Amino acid sequence: MHESPTSATPYEVLGVSSSATDDELKRAYRRMLRETHPDAGGDAARFHAVQVAWEKIGTSSSRSAYDRGTSGQTDDDSAVWATARTAAPRRDTRPSARSYGHPGGLSRERFLDLMREWSGRGADLGDPYEPSLVRSAPTEIRHALANALAEEATARTLSTLGIAFTIWHDVATDAGSNVSRLSALLPKLDHLVLGPSGLYAIASEDWGGEVRVRRGELIGEALAGERPMHALALRAKSVAKAAKVKVTALLIVVPDDASAEGVEIVGSSRGAVTALVQRSRLAQVLRDGLPGAARIGGTDLMEVRTRLQQSVRFA
Structure with a gap:
């Protein structure tokens, strides 16, 4: 792991x-x-x-x-955790995907707020990303940082998709209830991606353990009763309703070793195909589409983009 x-x-x-x-x-x-x-x-x-x-x-x-905090580290963890590196190294001069919003920004704010509260108001926190401090913090605090890192890693992948795609990060939604733990505190959609293969609502997750699919939902010891696909569906519905568009697929993206398969179809929600995707397979999924998911092309693509640009709010 x-x-x-x-x-x-x-x-x-x-x-x-x-x-x-x-x-x-x-x-x-x-x-x-x-x-x-x-x-x-x-x-x-x-x-x-x-x-x-x-x-x-x-x-x-x-x-x-x-x-x-000096054992078992191949990098300087505090530097990696502290730095948001949302742009992937460019290897060509082709136009990149159009991107809006700040990936991981709200999760980082939540992490810092929780860390300050846990350390004590007015206390000298020092480096909040210092490895031994993070590892000694309660699970909720560590999860907030993991969420930010996962969202930033997904954003780096999304930036390589090309000019045919438009991406919105940290999209505000009205779906803050009926979800658990940290997600209830951050009522947002991590990423919204529009391209010729469809309109995707994406959640970037890292629970620090393996997850698997059962009966249209994700399960795993690290989830502690969460229903992440249900939460993602609620947020996607909120955004789609506001823009009067239809989401064609819901994706939960996890680190490669958190899932046994590269792409696993979970089921469907209100006509949208739902899937669990390893991060390394995300770009391919977005370019090729998912089986059964509707594609968007031509003038329809332009109309959906216009509606989203006019309605999307950022968290």
Whole structure:
């Protein structure tokens, strides 16, 4: 699993507090090995995660390095997390997709607000993206940062689509109810993409764990009861109603290792095809379209773009 602000910390994997003694840590490690061992009916992925967790905090030196935020990093995480890099490197001179709005902006604001509140009003926060600080923060705070990073990563992919596409980021909606956790606090549509293959409402997500499809919705341990496809459908409906247009597909984009398949059709919602898409497959999906999704061309494409330009509001 890729490193993410929402990835379980070694302490969370072993089921102990970050203040646990060395003896408590060892007992938890042995207990988790027994519980997760495949020969005893456990899950191989969890068994591996337990071993990785122990490698990170099993000795005094490794634990100290992890707690300082200096272990297991191939980049400077704080620099990566702090910098919004929405533009992909250009390899040619062809016109890029037209893009409006600030991808990840509202999620970053939410992260910073939560981090300041958690640290204490008036306290010197220092670097809010410092790795050890982020990893010690509550799940809600880490999820807010992960959302921002996911939206920015999707935006970099979308910027490569070409001039035939128009993109709106952080689109305001009126659908703030009937959704859970962070999404209820940020009533927005992450991305709206219009091109010859259709009109796509897109949510960029990173729950720090694997998800899968069941009965028209996404499920997974990391979701904690969320209904992300339902939430996306509500937001898409709000935007489409305001512009008097029809969304042809709903996509939830996740990191490649969060889904077993590159593109998985979830079902449909009000005539729109719904799908779970690995991030590396997103550009191809948008250029080629999804099976059963209506295409938009010619004057219809121009009319839909005009209606959206006149009605889209930004969060």
